[in-house]
Amino acid sequence: MNLSLELNSLEDLPEIVKEIHLTYREQNCFLFLGDMGVGKTTLITKFCKYLGVKNEISSPTYSIVNEYETENKKTIYHFDLYRIKSVDELLDIGFIEYLDNQDAIKMIEWPQVGESFYEDCVEVNMRMEEDGKRVIDLSIQKTV
Numbered sequence: 001m002n003l004s005l006e007l008n009s010l011e012d013l014p015e016i017v018k019e020i021h022l023t024y025r026e027q028n029c030f031l032f033l034g035d036m037g038v039g040k041t042t043l044i045t046k047f048c049k050y051l052g053v054k055n056e057i058s059s060p061t062y063s064i065v066n067e068y069e070t071e072n073k074k075t076i077y078h079f080d081l082y083r084i085k086s087v088d089e090l091l092d093i094g095f096i097e098y099l100d101n102q103d104a105i106k107m108i109e110w111p112q113v114g115e116s117f118y119e120d121c122v123e124v125n126m127r128m129e130e131d132g133k134r135v136i137d138l139s140i141q142k143t144v
Helices: 010-023 040-051 087-092 095-100 111-117
Strands: 003-007 029-033 065-069 075-080 105-109 121-128 134-141
Touching: 003 010, 010 040, 010 134, 029 040, 029 111, 040 075, 040 105, 040 121, 075 095, 087 095, 087 111, 095 111, 105 111
Parallel strands: 029 105, 029 121, 075 105
Antiparallel strands: 003 134, 065 075, 121 134
């Protein structure tokens, strides 16, 4: 199922996140693609809050992965693979084991390096239009 959403301001984020959740409620893997500064981390933060994460949510740029727990005891893994340069580095951090956890939700920024490991993930492509509006195109992909 494909979905295209427009984000005109940060005030639109709660409705955007709700729409994503309702459309892809059965999915547990989300791949966030887009240029630096387009809002991937901001969208993930709002998504995590919507799902019931109460603790602080931050970009895992240096830690590579942050783990959150929702009010319902659901686990969310938030990855930032920007600094990962090879599949071997992914294997070293136990990436496959994270992906294999079917009970957890995986949100992955800069997922390209791990493209051979993804199956049935929601690809979240974000882009900035010339007028400053952001467009979010979503689709279920077997691989990136």
